[in-house]
Amino acid sequence: MDKKLKSKSKFLSLVLRHQPELIQLPLDANGWADIEVLLAGAARQGVNISLQDVLEIVATNDKQRFALSGDKRRIRASQGHSIDVDLQLTPVTPPDELYHGSATRFTDAILATGLQPGQRRHVHLSADVETAHKVGSRHGKPVIFRIDAKALTLAGHAFYLSANQVWLTDAVPPQYLSLLDTSPQG
Structure with a gap:
C-alpha cells in the first residue's frame, strides 16, 4: 500500500473505530457507515478520499481492518473499536x-x-507467534506472551473471532499468560 493510501487507511480507522464524530459520521449499532456519507464528511474535513480509494483499501489492507456490506454501500471496521458497537x-x-x-x-x-483492553472493547490476540511478533514490533522491541486459551475458556471466559481473524476476549488475567522465549536458542 502506497503512502497516500496508507494515510487514508489510518483516517478510516480513526473515524470508523474511534471518532466518527470528527466528520459527523453516523454509525449504526453494528458499526456500519454509509460510504457516501463517509466520503462527504471526509471532504468537509479536507481529506481527499474517493470511493475507489475505499474499495482499494478494503481489498488490499493486509490486516483486513475493514469490511464492506454485501451491496458495497456500507463499511465498518472489523475490530479495534474504542466506541461502543456490536460487531x-x-x-x-x-x-x-x-x-x-x-x-x-x-x-x-x-x-x-x-x-486489559485499555481504550478498546477487547484484548486482541493472535493465533500464531509470527503475527504476535509483528504486532509487538509496532510498539518497540517485541515480547510475546503465550495465552492459555483452553484454561481461560474452561474458566468461563468468552472468545470471539473477528472477520479479519483476530481473536478477541474481554481480558486475560495474569495466571493465564506466560512469556514466550523467542531468543534464537529458545
Whole structure:
C-alpha cells in the first residue's frame, strides 16, 4: 500500500473505530457507515478520499481492518473499536494457545495485571507467534506472551473471532499468560 493510501487507511480507522464524530459520521449499532456519507464528511474535513480509494483499501489492507456490506454501500471496521458497537460476534472455542505481542517496556505491568483492553472493547490476540511478533514490533522491541486459551475458556471466559481473524476476549488475567522465549536458542 502506497503512502497516500496508507494515510487514508489510518483516517478510516480513526473515524470508523474511534471518532466518527470528527466528520459527523453516523454509525449504526453494528458499526456500519454509509460510504457516501463517509466520503462527504471526509471532504468537509479536507481529506481527499474517493470511493475507489475505499474499495482499494478494503481489498488490499493486509490486516483486513475493514469490511464492506454485501451491496458495497456500507463499511465498518472489523475490530479495534474504542466506541461502543456490536460487531455481532458469536463466542467460539479458541485454539488451546493464543499469543499477544507487546513491547518489552510493558512486560512487568502485563505480568502483574494481565492483559486489559485499555481504550478498546477487547484484548486482541493472535493465533500464531509470527503475527504476535509483528504486532509487538509496532510498539518497540517485541515480547510475546503465550495465552492459555483452553484454561481461560474452561474458566468461563468468552472468545470471539473477528472477520479479519483476530481473536478477541474481554481480558486475560495474569495466571493465564506466560512469556514466550523467542531468543534464537529458545
